[in-house]
Amino acid sequence: MSFLAAVLVLSAVISFAPTAAPSKSNYPIAKPNCDDHCGNVSIPFPFGLTPDCSLNSDFFINCATSIDGSPTPLLGHGNLRVRRISIEGxxxxxxxxxxxxxxxxxxxxxxxxxxxxxxxxxxxxxxxxxxxxxxxxxxxxxxxxxxxxxxxxxxxxxxxxxxxxxxxxxxxxxxxxxxxxxxxxxxxxxxxxxxxxxxxxxxxxxxxxxxxxxxxxxxxxxxxxxxxxxxxxxxxVIFNDTCSNSGRTCQGNTTCVPFEGPDGGYRCACEKGYEGNPYLHPGCLDIDECADDGQNDCSSKNATCFNTLGGYNCTCKAGYIDDAKGGGCQLPIKYECKDNNGKGCHSSNRVNFVAMGVALGMIVLLITVFSLYWEHRRRKSVQMKEKFFRENGGLILQQRIVQGGASSSTTRIFTAQELEKATNNYDQTKIIGQGGFGIVYKGHLLDGQVVAVKRSKIMDTTQVEQFINENKDKASVLPWSTRLRIATETAEVLSYLHSAASPPIIHRDVKSVNILLDNDYTAKVSDFGASRLVPQDKTQLTTMVQGTFGYLDPEYMQTHHLTEKSDVYSFGVVLVELLTSKRAISFDGPELERNLSQHFLSLLKENKLFKILDGNILCQENITEELQEVALLAKRCLYFKGDDRPKMKEVAMELGGLRRATKHSWANNSETSIESQALVMKQSISLKDHLELPLSSRYGR
Known part of the structure; x- marks a missing residue:
């Protein structure tokens, strides 16, 4: 071979030899001849410090000088300071x-x-x-x-x-x-x-x-x-565009990721096995997984790493063979077999060894598959329990117990095992009722308390939502007479607090959650943690605003003057809840319907009351006039000015008159019975004496 030919061959070998990929720190982040920093903040493309260095005007960064003379990157031509830009978006x-x-x-x-x-x-x-x-x-x-x-x-x-x-x-x-x-x-x-x-x-x-x-x-x-x-x-994001047009923006070895926003858009990302700036020509570069940075597992498999575009391969080292399991390489196994005479084994003996090995492998495989199956079943069961726990409000209840939102002495979360023991493994003789999707059992706790336990009939994920919502379905048929009685009893307690108690008491947090019901649907007002005593020589108190959104008196929120009329406003919201079976605040529907009291007053003004009333009570006969009277009473309670609202004593008398007119049985209206009811309330909070449900839970909240 001539000298010239040798040189040509050597040049060809050098030109086709693979080159090491640049380290990630050496990847360019900005366009050529463009600054990639403003102060200590990196400015990666598509962002840039000049119009020519950025993708478009949306990605312009103004490198301004701050008061202390240091360079400060600002987004566009505004004054929003940029501290860090991530190429991921x-x-x-x-x-x-x-x-x-x-x-x-x-x-x-x-x-x-x-x-x-x-x-x-x-x-x-x-x-x-x-x-x-x-x-x-x-x-x-x-x-x-x-x-x-x-x-x-x-x-x-x-x-x-x-x-x-x-x-x-x-x-x-x-x-x-x-x-x-x-x-x-x-x-x-x-x-x-x-x-x-x-x-x-x-x-x-x-x-x-x-x-x-x-x-x-x-x-x-x-x-x-x-x-x-x-x-x-x-x-x-790349704004007002779609992935179908991303070819001019996303460079080589990249993928387009659509952005889930109201105006669409997309981002570019490197494909697996590549890294760099996906917006910068020529695109993302191959990662050398075989470099000394621990990005491959070949050494643990007794193998040598060979880099490929977008990945790598492991090849067994000299003297090793593939283990036939896809897990790595191993040394060849040498078998030495001799019979009783010291001679080599016959072919039939070798076959027996092979058969034993295959059988042993099958046994190990079956045990492994069986173990994996049961582990999968166990994890799925745990995940399903956690899912049900979350969907049924368990996390919220747990958080309120920890933070004191629910009484830690009266509120507990039971395990499935505890409920099974309380119901004697759901004994058929303990059934006390059935619903559309569940069975109610009578249970006894270890401390002697009697509880009701509701259990789903069918463990079917398609029925989970219906089972969760069955309280709502059952509550929606709660008769109007019961709702009117709940409203009347609650109004009487508040009237007693305002007019008969000495000194008078302003509850300050009247809401459906704080109205408890026993087994007979007798209403008991609870949670006096925010209540205030009113001195005899005053009619109002100046305090910081405290209460619950949706029930707060708007005049109290503006003036910070707390009066008994603040309770009247909150009770008006509860009246609307009883009429409509809707939440005081809800973000599920249109914006105009999110505040229940405002939506109710708007429809009442338009003479469209029956559009918002609970359809189930509308089906009951001869109560249309009652519903209208209670709706008008609720409207008076919700007046913006407290002086325009009725007193709780007047509200209680009007509701009591409606109950007597409909000839329903109701409790003694004397102040003595009201005072007794208010005193009993403190005992009825505890599960030791009564099993009670918040009014809101009766309505599926």
Missing amino acids: QLIVMKHIAKYCDEGNSPQDKSSWIRLSKQYVNQTANKFIAVGCSTTATVLGEDNGRSYQIGCIATCNRFQGVPNGTCSGIGCCQMNDIPIVTRNLNFKLETKATKTDGIITDCSYAFVVKKDEFHFSSDMLTQQWEVQRMPMVIDW
Whole structure:
């Protein structure tokens, strides 16, 4: 071979030899001749610091100079500071917080908002926080006609006992997740600053923040918090386009991922086995899994790694063979077989060894398959139990028990084994009733308590929703006479608290959940934790707002003046619930129907009352006039001004008159019986004396 030929052959070998893929840190992130940093923030394409360096104007980053002279990246031409850009589709920006301090003529920056044109606020990576001692904070979101409003209340009356690291409502409250995909957010404060023990400041704060970047400290209540901005996560996408047109944006070795938003859009991502910037030519580059970074498992299989495009292969090392199980490589097995005479085994003996090996392998395989099957059954059973637990409100009940929302001494969650033991393994002799999807058994707990246990007839996933909703189905046929009696008895108790108790008592948290029913549907008013005593020389109290959304007196929320008419308004909402079997607040339907009392008053004004009444009670005869009278009474209770509302004594008398007119049996109306009922109520809360259900559970809530 001539010298020239040798050189040509050597050149060909070199040109076709595989080259090592560049490390991930060496991958370019910006277009050629474009800066890829603003200060210490990386700016990956499709973002850029000039129009030529970005995909389009939606991805322009303005590298401005801050007051201290340092470069600061701003989104577009606005003032939204960018802290980090993720090529996977997220931006972390620094957003102003809403802040208010009661300091005379100091600026009142009670609200903060964000308006995004081509990005979305991330639904799950953020949370809404309010900090303060008398603070009501709300966040409003809107996009393409869809809107929502959520909020929380933070209260405290002394510095001692304010827990660090948790936002449970004492000094700090929070709402996790953003309900809808939105580009517009507005969060604002409503606060009444009151000095308590001289330590707590008069400042309140509200903001949306990245979940893992805020930890509450009680120090925020004792001194002004100097933080002006908090990090928020927003999503970016290739806007107003679909994956069918992604070929001009998504480069080589990439895939298009559609974005589930109201305006569509998509993102580009590297295919498996590739990495880099999927938007930057020539696209994602092959990962060398055989490099010394632990991305392959060949060494554990006694094999050598060979890199391939988008993956790798493991080849057995010299002296090893494939183990025929697909799990790796092994050394060849040498068999030495001799008969009783010391001679080599006959072919029949070798066959026996092979047969024994095959049989042993089959046994091991069967045991493995059987074990995997039972493990699968066990996991599926556990998952199904957890699913039922969640769907039946178990997590919410558990959380309320832990946080004190339900009495820990009277509320328990039982295991399936405990219920089986209580019902003697669901003995047929203990059946006390049947429903469309379940059977009710009488049970006895170890402490002697008698309980009712409802069990599904058929363990069929298609029937889960019907079984869960059967309380609602049964409650919907609750006769009007019973509902009227519940309303009358509740009104009598509140009338006694306002007019006969000395000093008078304002309940302050009247709602359907706090009206308990025993086995005879006798109403008992519960939960006096928020109640206030009214001095004899006063008719109103000035307090921080406390109560439940949907039941709160709007005049009380504006003036902070608590009167007995605040209970009247809340009772009016309960009356509407009894008439309609609907929730006081619901986010399931149209926006105009989310607040029950407002929707009810709107239909009543349009003379469309029967459009909202429960259809099951409308089917009952000769009660149309009663329903109209109760509806008008509810309307009077819901007047905005407290002075225009009737007193609870008048409400109780009107409801009592309706009951007597319909010739239904009802309890003694004397003040003595009312006082006895109010006193019995404290005992009826405990499961030791009565098995009671909240009124709301009778209506499937």
